[in-house]
Amino acid sequence: MSSDAPNATPEARDGLLSMNGSAAPHIDTAFLEAIFDTIDLAVAAFDADWRYIYLNDRAEHVLGRTRRAMLGQVFWDDAEAVEPAYAEALRRAMSQRERVITERYSSYSGAWYEVLALPLAPCGLVLTYRDITQRKAAETERDRLLAQTHAARQAAEARAAELDAVFDALTDGAAVYDASGRMLRLNRTLREVMGLDAGAAPLGDTIRERLPRFLPRDEHGRPFTSERFPVTRLLRGEVLDEQHPAEMIARRADGQDRSLNVTGSPLRDSAGHITGAVAIVRDITEQRDLMRELAASEARFRAIFERAAVGLARVGLDGQWIEVNQELCRIVGYPRDELLALTFQDITYPPDLESDLALLRDLSQGRIPSYALEKRYVRKDGSLIWILLTVSLVRDEAGTPLYYISAVEDVEARKRLEAEREALTAAEHTARMAAETSEARLATLVATLPQLILVLTPDSQHITFANARWQEYTGVDPTTAISSQVVARRVYPDDVAAFTAARERAVAAEEPTTMEARFLGADGIYRWFIAHLRPIRGADHVITGWFFSATDIDDLKQTQERLEALTATLEVRVAERTAALEEANRDLDAFAHTAAHDLRAPLRGMEGFAQALIEDYGATLDPLASRYAERIAAAARTMDALIQDLLAYAQLGRADIRPGPVSLAQMITRAREQLAEVIARTGAKITVEEPLPDVWANSVMLQQALLNLLSNALLYVAPDATPEVHISAARREGAGRPWVRLTVSDRGIGIAPEHVERIFQPFERLHGAEAYPGTGIGLATVRRGIERMGGHVGVESEPGLGSRFWIELPEA
Numbered sequence: 001m002s003s004d005a006p007n008a009t010p011e012a013r014d015g016l017l018s019m020n021g022s023a024a025p026h027i028d029t030a031f032l033e034a035i036f037d038t039i040d041l042a043v044a045a046f047d048a049d050w051r052y053i054y055l056n057d058r059a060e061h062v063l064g065r066t067r068r069a070m071l072g073q074v075f076w077d078d079a080e081a082v083e084p085a086y087a088e089a090l091r092r093a094m095s096q097r098e099r100v101i102t103e104r105y106s107s108y109s110g111a112w113y114e115v116l117a118l119p120l121a122p123c124g125l126v127l128t129y130r131d132i133t134q135r136k137a138a139e140t141e142r143d144r145l146l147a148q149t150h151a152a153r154q155a156a157e158a159r160a161a162e163l164d165a166v167f168d169a170l171t172d173g174a175a176v177y178d179a180s181g182r183m184l185r186l187n188r189t190l191r192e193v194m195g196l197d198a199g200a201a202p203l204g205d206t207i208r209e210r211l212p213r214f215l216p217r218d219e220h221g222r223p224f225t226s227e228r229f230p231v232t233r234l235l236r237g238e239v240l241d242e243q244h245p246a247e248m249i250a251r252r253a254d255g256q257d258r259s260l261n262v263t264g265s266p267l268r269d270s271a272g273h274i275t276g277a278v279a280i281v282r283d284i285t286e287q288r289d290l291m292r293e294l295a296a297s298e299a300r301f302r303a304i305f306e307r308a309a310v311g312l313a314r315v316g317l318d319g320q321w322i323e324v325n326q327e328l329c330r331i332v333g334y335p336r337d338e339l340l341a342l343t344f345q346d347i348t349y350p351p352d353l354e355s356d357l358a359l360l361r362d363l364s365q366g367r368i369p370s371y372a373l374e375k376r377y378v379r380k381d382g383s384l385i386w387i388l389l390t391v392s393l394v395r396d397e398a399g400t401p402l403y404y405i406s407a408v409e410d411v412e413a414r415k416r417l418e419a420e421r422e423a424l425t426a427a428e429h430t431a432r433m434a435a436e437t438s439e440a441r442l443a444t445l446v447a448t449l450p451q452l453i454l455v456l457t458p459d460s461q462h463i464t465f466a467n468a469r470w471q472e473y474t475g476v477d478p479t480t481a482i483s484s485q486v487v488a489r490r491v492y493p494d495d496v497a498a499f500t501a502a503r504e505r506a507v508a509a510e511e512p513t514t515m516e517a518r519f520l521g522a523d524g525i526y527r528w529f530i531a532h533l534r535p536i537r538g539a540d541h542v543i544t545g546w547f548f549s550a551t552d553i554d555d556l557k558q559t560q561e562r563l564e565a566l567t568a569t570l571e572v573r574v575a576e577r578t579a580a581l582e583e584a585n586r587d588l589d590a591f592a593h594t595a596a597h598d599l600r601a602p603l604r605g606m607e608g609f610a611q612a613l614i615e616d617y618g619a620t621l622d623p624l625a626s627r628y629a630e631r632i633a634a635a636a637r638t639m640d641a642l643i644q645d646l647l648a649y650a651q652l653g654r655a656d657i658r659p660g661p662v663s664l665a666q667m668i669t670r671a672r673e674q675l676a677e678v679i680a681r682t683g684a685k686i687t688v689e690e691p692l693p694d695v696w697a698n699s700v701m702l703q704q705a706l707l708n709l710l711s712n713a714l715l716y717v718a719p720d721a722t723p724e725v726h727i728s729a730a731r732r733e734g735a736g737r738p739w740v741r742l743t744v745s746d747r748g749i750g751i752a753p754e755h756v757e758r759i760f761q762p763f764e765r766l767h768g769a770e771a772y773p774g775t776g777i778g779l780a781t782v783r784r785g786i787e788r789m790g791g792h793v794g795v796e797s798e799p800g801l802g803s804r805f806w807i808e809l810p811e812a
């Protein structure tokens, strides 16, 4: 900015100069300009058309252009001047001709200005710009601070509300005091503890005012001085923590006393000065009461424990004595401190230890709730002492074992007494045994005998003694019924006469007697007894009574009866057998006789003469005569053979059959072989149905029987018919064993029913020898042989259709 440049237009100069009135002393313009340039204000003046008419030096800074460039220019060309509020203020100053103060910021100088607009006379406007940048900055800073403070206060209030909520929610009572001890705040819990409603809260009270209201006392009931009052202590800077609480008793609004536990700490400002205190108040009334009770019961327990007349101890799980009472110390003879250094195992007599430990294991594993046993301790002086030990286990709430409780009772004296008593009892027993007389022993014997025993008066009419068995059997109490009629009345009616007679005879003759009779038992059943009645004689041989003993022989009798019955049947069987034998013998005798004398002798004659004829006259006889002679001889021989058969039959009754397993199939094959000639001649059809089981028989006899049956089946057919024979066997159960029935069926002439029995008799024939040759002995031989082997024989037949002969033998 050049100082030689003009500051104002000439008219402006005039205007400026006339501002202070024409009466003002004349001041040089240059001088004024110099002043304007010097002052700390920017100055600009306009004419009525808003053209710059004057600008001082500093205005160049504010407006950002040179005076030269601005003079004569219109103010509104300046972009910053058109800011609405600013422009409006200036226009008002111009048009209203009033002084206006406004503000603007110049981006050219970077400063804030307070702009004073003064109307110029007679027209125009002058503006002065005062730099207020610093003031603005201070104002902004102040606003910022104000806002900040507000936010902080709001946060603090929110926090305080939060704290209030927490404060109220505390389960402990809480109160806040100022430095003088006035209560500023107290929470709901404390109000409840003290029984105050919100309105009656002692807010604002001083300690001194509060004391008479709550009557605080220490735990011993002494009133607090305000010095010792917990709040005072806190305000003095003391900290009452959980370890060092203050305790007091205070009276509630309703008059009830409560035990309170007070903790807390002073409140300090940043400089460390105490500004107040916080107290936490816990109602411990119930706890206090409990503690007091506990202490009392603890004391009672202690007294009982210590003064008990029985040894008591708390014992660790490892057996260590934890607590022992006086009596226990006395029992084991150890001073307390020495005993506490030991375990129960240390002082248990070793042989008794294992049983104790076993029970202890059961106890600790919960198998038993407690146990008691007698065992011995080794006392300090080495002597043994018998004790009765009772042990139980104390567990915590979770069931974990804590320790054992043992009760130890001195039973030494009792043990000694027991031993003495045992010794005494033994001695007494021995003495009693020795004292027992032989008579007494006898009585005992009589009492235990299985016989019914009575002792009767000399006339045998009354009972003077009956043993237990008597009473048991008869059900009669001998002490109430002592007449011997009692005995007679219990004899079976059929036996009474004989029984009474025998008794009377014995008594008359003074001789012992024996009789059998049936006696009625208490169960209503008669049993056979054999009774002996025997006189009891005194020293002078005089009869002093009768000894009656009866032995139960019922079982014996029954066995005997059965035996008799058996014997009787045996005799019948023997008789039958004998009859059979006799019959056989008779037959045999008859045949033997006939064979020997009547048959065999003439036969021998026949055969001998026929033989002689051949030998002596063989040359002279014609061939036919010779053949006849030979036939006679042969017939005689055949006849002899028959006689031999008869003898064999007769002997069947006596023969030793000696049976064994025999194959039926084999037997039949053999029989067919022997009959091969007849079979071939007759063209017989023989069928055998398999299987044929083995039988239990004598093979020779069976062979003979089969041969007879088969030959009969081949023989007894109609004259022109061909024999048809079918052989089969079947098994069946009978008489406890399996049997085989062999059937020989034919389609022959059959047998009339009335003859069926006959044909099994010897010499019974139904036909003449001309029609069917035979001896009539075959079937008799079959029957006898089979029956001797234990079997049976039979036939079913229909005349004209055929017969079925069967034999039955045990299966092999």
Ligand code: ADP
Residues within 6 Å of the ligand: 708, 712, 713, 716, 746, 748, 749, 750, 751, 759, 764, 765, 766, 767, 773, 774, 775, 776, 777, 778, 779, 780, 803
């Ligand atoms: P024998 O055959 O020697 O006459 P047996 O004692 O064998 O003697 O027979 C007795 C009688 O029974 C015979 O005479 C016959 O009349 C009758 N008999 C035996 N077997 C048969 C049969 N299979 N069919 C019909 N009759 C028979």
